[in-house]
Amino acid sequence: MNSSNSVAAGAGLGLMEVAFESLSHILKKKFQSKSKDVVEMNLSAAKFGYDSVKDISLKTTLKWNRRKPKGALIDGSKAFALGALAGDCRFASFYPMSPATGIMAQLSLLADDFPLVVEQAEDELAAINMIIGSSFAGVRSITATSGGGFCLMTEGLGLAGITETPVVIINAQRPGPATGLPTRTAQGDLLFTIRAAQDEFPRFVFAPGTPFEAFQITARAFKLSEKYQVPVILLTDQFLNDSLFISEKPFRAPKSIPRFTVEDKDIKAPEQYNRFKLTKSGVSPRALPCNGEALVVVTGNEHSEDGHISEEIKDRVNMARKRRSKVKNMIKEMKPPQLLYEKSKTLLVCWGSTKGAVMEAVEVLRSRKMDVGCLIFSDIWPFPSDHVISALEKCKKFVMVELNQTAQLGQLIRELTGLSYSDAILKFDGRPIYPNDIVERVIQFI
Amino acid sequence: MLDINVYNSDFENKWCPGCGNFDILSAMKNAFVDLGISPQKLLIVSGIGQAAKTPHFLKCNAFHSLHGRALPIATGAKIANHDLTIVVNSGDGDCYGEGGNHLINAIRRNIDLTLLVHNNMVYGLTKGQASPTSELGTVTKIQLHGVISAPLNPISFALSLGATFIARGFSGDGEQLSKLIESGVTHKGFSIIDILQPCVSFNRINTHSWYKSRVYDLEKTDYVPDNWMRAMEISQDWGDKIPTGIIFQKDTPSFTDRIDTLKESTLINKKYSEERLNNVLSKL
Secondary structure, three states, rough: OOOHHHHHHHHHHOOOOHHHHHHHHHHHHOOOOHHHHHHHHHHHHHHHHHHOOOOOOOOOOOOOOOOOOOOOEEEEEHEEEEEHHOOOOOOOEEOOOEEEEHHHHHHHHOOOOOOOOEEEEOOHHHHHHHHHHHHHOOOOEEEOOOOHHHHHHHHHHHHHHOOOOOOOEEEEEEEOOOOOOOOOOOOOHHHHHHHHHOOOOEEEOOOOHHHHHHHHHHHHHHHHHHHHHHHHEEEEEHHHHOOEEEEEOOOOOOOOOOOEEEHHHOOHHHHHHHOOOHHHHHHHOOOHHHHOOOOOEEEEOOOOOOEEEOOHHHHHHHHHHHOOOOOOHHHOOOOOOOOOOOOOOEEEEEHHHHHHHHHHHHHHHOOOOOOEEEEOOOEEOOHHHHHHHHHHOHHHEEEEEEOOOOOOOHHHHHHOOOOOOOOEEEOOOOOOOOHHHHHHHHHHHH | OOHHHHOOOOOOOOOOOOOOOHHHHHHHHHHHHHHHHOOEEEEEEEEEEEEEEHHHEEEEEEEOOOOOOOOHHHHHHHHHHOOOOOOEEHHHHHHHHHHHHHHHHHHHOOOOOOOEEOOOOOOOOOOOOOOOOOOOOOOOOOOOOOOOOOOOOOOOHHHHHHOOOOEEEEEOOOOHHHHHHHHHHHHOOOEEEEEEEEOOOOOOOOHHHHHOOOOEHHOOOOOOOOOOHHHHHHOOOOOOOOOEEEEEEOOEEEEEEEEHOOOOOOOOOOOOHHHHHHHHHHOO
């Protein structure tokens, strides 16, 4: 019998100065179905490992809080899956790819108890086109992938764009390009995501920073996608998807689901229904196929109001303008980035899953009497320039914290507000960023 | 009975005069009239190519999508609402080339759709390049020394994957074709109808009269399409005699029949429940 795992667990936890009772409690639980001998052997193996590192001390000591934590223990993957259900998502199609697969595994676990079908597609092209088809037919739908799969999906993303079909796509980032580091974390796809697919069409891009935000933003993504008839892309990463967080805020289901589709009775002359009727807001009343007199015609070609192919200059210009004109109301839906210690001279600026590390770093720096705050983005595109300007104009300088090589959000801020970051803390080794990484660098800058 | 004119679309048709697509379009309309499927109850999904323009020339609900992607779009729509009657118009390039993987998997799923492959053995929309069904040696503006890859045999391909309804039609026999389309739509499961058609602009070999002198109707023989081995044998026939008609058919539950969630109602008709979700969330 081999109990080397228990030796290693004992040694590891011993180095981190965890009380041995915590480990023995877990081991007894883990092996409860086994014989007494097995339990005893593993306990003594663990103790052996634990004692053997007694005299070694690590640079960092960890404080262990023995109280039972309040709230939910949840990873990002599960939170995205539950958020989809809170957005009344009923169809999910995907092709397996780390670190996105966990989301689909969670949805599959829920599929027996909810009006939900999960289908493993033959490739990412099929995955996105299936959800475009199901959404066209009236069912809210989602797919999840990582950067390489998202590359394949960009063709379908454009189809969702030009046919104005709502879809929600999760891109769980990992370092790339190509296969890159499949099981590690990154934030290298921001600029790719906001521009992905040829030509121009509106989309929303959100990057939740915690499981609770992942839950709320995913539910909101379904609503916004349907309200504006645009694709929504959620950016996450391996760190957020696969790490367990304690979430104190309670997860709650929405009371009801507002729908943004029309039926014959809502249309003046259903037999003359035009799917792409020009409107001031750019949003046309959306009927569903085979649901009455109104015939629904859509095409990936440029088209006239009735959805048939058109190469006429007026149709091309009108349709491109119609799609573009949605942006002015879409921007109003964007929540301002979260600003902590707003009067600080220096602001750390980040997006997505680096939120926790940045917030913790700010507390450490402030405890050392440094005047540092932070600005945290979850709503990224369409870019909420006005909010960003008012948050950044008061600080003396701002520093980007991102898991990519070129400060992609920093570039975007400069492009769209004219404000430039003074320094950037960039990590692209595939590992998550820790508060200490940030603290040490900020001390050098100030 | 429906008036066939209800399917008329006033959208300008730019297919070449004499194109086999016109006959396929007529056969489709006749089949829908016979089946009593009104334009309001019909969803046509298509990819890209001259064939894929079909839904613009026929009044119906339509999704004219991307090259090769009609089947996944149609699959998604069927899962969302399995009461829909969905017909897919595709071509040899769209379906056997760009969309090959989707065809493999639509067959495996046995999703209840009817796929019409307008097979003219050439790329028409892009003006005359070789397609996956072009015969060896076919000379085009790109394949100057003739095609060097062997042609795909759609019938034996579909058979090998276990397709539950496989037929071959010919655009020059409208009566047979419309019956085949009716049988395909009525079949519960995935139906593929490979339709031989001339391309008057880019295929000067496999012309209307070339086909006309070769095709024969299996229904007028003692052939019964219920034997897979026999069907495989028939699928190899190509040359002086080309068999048309239903080549193989069997009853197997379709994709949406196999999903418990869809047994009682369509996905689109289900209801959101706050309580059901809170039950899960409260256990976090």
